[in-house]
Amino acid sequence: MRTLVLNAGYEPLAVVTFRRALVLVLTGKASVVAEGEDPVVGPQDVLGRPTVILLHRYIRPRYNTITAVSRSGVLRRDSHHCAYCGKAAHTIDHVQPKSRGGASSWENLVAACLRCNNVKGDHTPAEMGWKLGFVPAPPRGAIWQIKELEKPAPDWDPFLLPESAA
Numbered sequence: 506m507r508t509l510v511l512n513a514g515y516e517p518l519a520v521v522t523f524r525r526a527l528v529l530v531l532t533g534k535a536s537v538v539a540e541g542e543d544p545v546v547g548p549q550d551v552l553g554r555p556t557v558i559l560l561h562r563y564i565r566p567r568y569n570t571i572t573a574v575s576r577s578g579v580l581r582r583d584s585h586h587c588a589y590c591g592k593a594a595h596t597i598d599h600v601q602p603k604s605r606g607g608a609s610s611w612e613n614l615v616a617a618c619l620r621c622n623n624v625k626g627d628h629t630p631a632e633m634g635w636k637l638g639f640v641p642a643p644p645r646g647a648i649w650q651i652k653e654l655e656k657p658a659p660d661w662d663p664f665l666l667p668e669s670a671a
Contacts, residue, residue, distance in 0.1 A: 508555050511538065513563040526555045535560050572644055574611055582644045583616035588637050589630070592618045600641065602627050611643040 508526035512518045521529075527545065529535040540553035572578065579597045587594040594616035601607030604627055615637065617625070625633055 506541065506543075506554065506556075509557045510535070511557060511559045512566065513560050515559065516566070518560070518564060518566060523554055523556075526558050527552065529560070530555060530558060534562070572611075574609055574614065578644065579611075579614045580616050582611075585616060587618040587621050588615035588639065588641070589617060589621040589625070589635050591638065592620075594618050596622045598622045598625060600637065601629060605629075612641050615641050 506523045507520045508523050509517060510519045510521055510526070510529075523541075523545070526535070530537055535558040537553065537555045537557075538559050539555070539557040541556045543554050545552045545554050576597055580594060583594065585594050586592070588598070596617050596619055597614050598617035598621070599607040599609070600613050600615060603609070607613050625635070630637060
């Protein structure tokens with residue numbers, strides 16, 4: 506279960522596991538705004554399972570971070586539709602093939618159905634006579650900056666760093 510972390514100014518900052526949220530609350534770095542139905546039962550205490558927490562200190566958000574390229578991110582950006590034929594897509598394809606120097610970047614990756622991906626092979630869309638339905642670009646918006654939605658949380662927690670390091 507995930508917990509939404511709100512900055513001191515009530516703006517969404519991150520999504521973390523409920524265990525990390527409990528640690529933030531128990532160490533006095535955050536307070537619980539909303540709780541889930543299932544309580545967390547410990548050896549001595551029964552605590553509410555936090556679904557939304559509010560940090561006591563303001564953390565400056567990173568607005569200039571570039572979202573890392575991932576297979577699930579490309580599929581999500583393209584709404585799981587093939588860039589070539591528009592059908593349901595389950596694979597990703599390099600517009601400029603890797604064997605011809607194509608990079609694994611947001612601008613060179615698109616979602617593709619298995620048929621189009623296999624037919625295209627090691628060719629460019631121009632060589633095949635195909636046109637892309639859109640120009641691939643990096644995703645935009647705050648939801649793409651919350652990386653915990655797509656991958657597991659790291660072992661370290663930036664919220665739990667000592668006061669001198671933060």
